Amino acid sequence: MKTYGRLYIDGHWCVPASSDSIEVTNPATEAVIATVPAGSSVDVEAAVTAARNALYGWSTTKPSIRAGYMAQIYEALVARGPELAELITNELGMPIKLSQRIQAGLPMVVLESYIKLLGEFAFSERIGNSLVLKEPIGVVAAITPWNYPLHQLMIKVAAALAAGCTIVAKPSELTPLNAFVLAEIIDSSGLPPGVFNLVSGYGAAAGESLASHPDVDMVSFTGSTAVGKRIMVLAAQTVTRVALELGGKSAAILLDDADIETAVKATLSSCFLNSGQTCSANTRMLIPHDMYEQVVDLARQHAASYLPENPLNTQARIGPLVSAGQRDRVLDYIRSGLADGAELLFGGVEPPDGLPLGYYVRPTVFGRVTKEMKIAREEIFGPVLSIMTYRDEDEAIKIANDTVYGLAGGVWSADPERAERVARKLQTGQVDINGGRFNPLAPFGGYKQSGLGRELGHYGLEEFLLTKSLQF
Ligand code: NAD
Numbered sequence: 345m346k347t348y349g350r351l352y353i354d355g356h357w358c359v360p361a362s363s364d365s366i367e368v369t370n371p372a373t374e375a376v377i378a379t380v381p382a383g384s385s386v387d388v389e390a391a392v393t394a395a396r397n398a399l400y401g402w403s404t405t406k407p408s409i410r411a412g413y414m415a416q417i418y419e420a421l422v423a424r425g426p427e428l429a430e431l432i433t434n435e436l437g438m439p440i441k442l443s444q445r446i447q448a449g450l451p452m453v454v455l456e457s458y459i460k461l462l463g464e465f466a467f468s469e470r471i472g473n474s475l476v477l478k479e480p481i482g483v484v485a486a487i488t489p490w491n492y493p494l495h496q497l498m499i500k501v502a503a504a505l506a507a508g509c510t511i512v513a514k515p516s517e518l519t520p521l522n523a524f525v526l527a528e529i530i531d532s533s534g535l536p537p538g539v540f541n542l543v544s545g546y547g548a549a550a551g552e553s554l555a556s557h558p559d560v561d562m563v564s565f566t567g568s569t570a571v572g573k574r575i576m577v578l579a580a581q582t583v584t585r586v587a588l589e590l591g592g593k594s595a596a597i598l599l600d601d602a603d604i605e606t607a608v609k610a611t612l613s614s615c616f617l618n619s620g621q622t623c624s625a626n627t628r629m630l631i632p633h634d635m636y637e638q639v640v641d642l643a644r645q646h647a648a649s650y651l652p653e654n655p656l657n658t659q660a661r662i663g664p665l666v667s668a669g670q671r672d673r674v675l676d677y678i679r680s681g682l683a684d685g686a687e688l689l690f691g692g693v694e695p696p697d698g699l700p701l702g703y704y705v706r707p708t709v710f711g712r713v714t715k716e717m718k719i720a721r722e723e724i725f726g727p728v729l730s731i732m733t734y735r736d737e738d739e740a741i742k743i744a745n746d747t748v749y750g751l752a753g754g755v756w757s758a759d760p761e762r763a764e765r766v767a768r769k770l771q772t773g774q775v776d777i778n779g780g781r782f783n784p785l786a787p788f789g790g791y792k793q794s795g796l797g798r799e800l801g802h803y804g805l806e807e808f809l810l811t812k813s814l815q816f
Contacts, residue, residue, distance in 0.1 A: 355537025398538030
């Protein structure tokens with residue numbers, strides 16, 4: 345078992361104010377694998393002060409110099425990639441093959457994209473007699489969840505560093521270990537002290553202190569909509585900017601001319617990725633009413649290829665959920681689907697065979713789901729797909745938009761113009777047409793209660809900038 349006893353503040357590994365710690369559990373074995381400090385408001389104070397003191401130097405550093413430091417971090421991240429993939433599999437439960445590609449691989453792609461962007465981005469522009477300057481917003485609090493822990497942290501850290509901001513990061517208490525490796529990497533890169541600080545801790549303590557700290561200029565938060573609303577309230581006291589990446593209840597619309605087999609397979613894959621713990625997962629599959637039987641057969645057939653297993657097995661496609669609490673929450677949703685009269689097509693509440701330990705849930709598919717059901721309305725954050733039927737295109741769009749969320753979605757059609765027409769009517773931040781792949785340079789973020797602001801690419805950089813006009 346590994347013990348992290350210190351926090352990374354002002355370029356040093358510091359003894360926290362209290363000896364309280366947080367146990368990190370491997371969700372596949374239920375064993376405690378590490379402890380990290382439960383940071384307090386005293387630690388947050390020290391970290392914010394360090395970030396404030398480092399701000400002038402870092403924000404006035406030339407972009408090319410900032411890119412140089414970020415390149416050092418990139419090199420070390422690549423070198424420690426295999427270690428990070430295994431670590432995240434052990435704290436989160438994502439199958440190792442996927443962890444290598446996504447959990448360790450994506451942060452590298454994102455960091456590299458910001459290094460490149462620093463070479464091209466115009467931090468000023470002339471508009472008539474004005475010179476418009478884009479200046480770093482200042483000290484950034486980066487508060488992140490557990491489902492893509494390093495990716496979500498890197499999205500914020502890379503963009504904030506590129507912008508010239510300094511950072512205090514607070515990772516999720518469930519998966520904090522990767523953030524300690526990132527802090528080690530940053531420490532070895534020689535980044536000036538105080539530019540990046542790490543305070544692990546619980547949301548109610550370290551998180552609240554950070555989000556309400558008057559010397560924090562921006563809170564960049566990824567997590568649940570409920571906590572996002574709380575962050576807004578806390579930050580409002582000092583009119584601090586917030587960027588919020590929140591929950592989702594995304595729909596894939598399968599139009600009647602779509603390649604149904606490919607669409608069903610891909611929608612299941614989106615829904616079951618990371619055991620369904622993906623904010624942008626397509627968790628509602630909307631299909632033409634008269635294609636129900638055909639889709640049900642395909643859904644059953646493809647769901648059977650997702651057998652929960654030890655995530656360290658290189659063939660594993662689906663592992664456990666992150667915690668006992670998350671498993672129980674998902675099982676409650678499956679029970680509610682049954683109680684509300686949805687048709688259980690695959691999976692269910694019984695634990696999967698042959699796995700006496702671990703927070704596993706059977707991948708589950710419900711048919712004949714209607715819009716009033718809880719499983720159609722709330723974010724489950726587990727491997728549960730709801731199949732809903734529609735009579736015509738307009739009804740499909742109406743059902744897709746009938747949610748407080750607006751993060752993602754999909755449209756499937758043999759006719760790309762028809763798919764685009766439908767996609768334009770969806771009230772969400774991104775829509776994948778016929779399985780269009782993730783683009784790390786395209787803006788990512790939500791409409792409605794899925795959030796405020798955008799991450800990735802130049803839109804993500806601009807979140808961390810203020811705009812000033814000089815008139816001549
Ligand atoms: P969460 O909201 O419980 O926690 C997220 C982070 O906020 C954690 O670090 C937590 O410690 C901290 N926190 C909790 N209470 C706080 C408070 N009162 N003040 C300050 N910080 C606090 O979310 P989670 O369970 O870790 O993650 C799952 C949620 O995140 C899902 O709803 C999912 O949809 C969402 N999510 C959204 C995106 C996106 O980009 N839109 C990406 C990933 C996850």
